[in-house]
Amino acid sequence: MNILDEIAGRTRERIQEEKRKQSLLDLKYRIREQERQAPSFYGALAAPGMSYICELKKASPSKGLIAPDYPYVELAREYEAAGASAIFCLTEPYYFQGADRYLQEVVQNVSIPILRKDFTVDEYMIYQAKELGASAVLLICAILEEAQVREYRQIAEELGLDALVEAHDEREVEMALNAGARIVGVNNRDLRTFEVNMQNSIRLRNMAPRDVVFISESGIKGFEDIRVLYENDVDAVLIGETLMRSHDKGEALRQLNGGTLEQLRLAV
Numbered sequence: 001m002n003i004l005d006e007i008a009g010r011t012r013e014r015i016q017e018e019k020r021k022q023s024l025l026d027l028k029y030r031i032r033e034q035e036r037q038a039p040s041f042y043g044a045l046a047a048p049g050m051s052y053i054c055e056l057k058k059a060s061p062s063k064g065l066i067a068p069d070y071p072y073v074e075l076a077r078e079y080e081a082a083g084a085s086a087i088f089c090l091t092e093p094y095y096f097q098g099a100d101r102y103l104q105e106v107v108q109n110v111s112i113p114i115l116r117k118d119f120t121v122d123e124y125m126i127y128q129a130k131e132l133g134a135s136a137v138l139l140i141c142a143i144l145e146e147a148q149v150r151e152y153r154q155i156a157e158e159l160g161l162d163a164l165v166e167a168h169d170e171r172e173v174e175m176a177l178n179a180g181a182r183i184v185g186v187n188n189r190d191l192r193t194f195e196v197n198m199q200n201s202i203r204l205r206n207m208a209p210r211d212v213v214f215i216s217e218s219g220i221k222g223f224e225d226i227r228v229l230y231e232n233d234v235d236a237v238l239i240g241e242t243l244m245r246s247h248d249k250g251e252a253l254r255q256l257n258g259g260t261l262e263q264l265r266l267a268v
């Protein structure tokens, strides 16, 4: 069994437990009481120029512990001040050491959109994301059927959330588009082997129409990576480890952007 299937299985168990504490019906009821409308994730990324999405990730299966000290609210504020268009907040507890409350607190402390980064395997998780205040959810093609991607995307939409559909190869990009995805992320890291290849998103970019927001994810380390992606019509980049490990987030983003804030139009 590969790591992705393992995480998906563990997530199913976790969600079953959570449902026992609060049923889907109760959760739906709580959401109806909610007044806050989260900022648009799609809108933030569709802006002209390269958009930067920064990730809050304490640990990962491929890298182990990345940030022993994890002041997530402070980090989120730094990302926002540095010009990030959006933030991905890991909530998966067992492999990424995330937590729902990280997301909940971050949402209350920044005004840019936040995506709940988790392994969505049940509609319940989309309602949870809404309750936590997220602007978007992640749907990973490799652990879902096309019909599920479509259904989950529609549920998200009904709740006013965007869905980022993550794909890794031709077949999955096709699946994402068939399921009606408006935001497609291509992971440069093969979650089955952990290998990173930037050409992956460049190669797949042309499969998606121009109005689909296209995100290149993982393994992005410097300006050269970003420049090539930008020249190949990638709308946004998702950066985790490089930023988590840098002390000055503003300076790190400026370097990624080629030493300036203008060249690729980092939105500040």
Ligand SMILES: O=P(O)(O)OC[C@@H](O)[C@@H](O)c1c[nH]c2ccccc12
Residues within 6 Å of the ligand: 055, 057, 117, 166, 187, 217, 218, 219, 220, 238, 239, 240, 241, 242
């Ligand atoms: O830390 P990196 O190499 O910059 O990667 C970030 C992000 O792309 C990666 O964390 C990621 C991409 N897709 C995911 C799905 C689940 C968990 C994590 C991920």
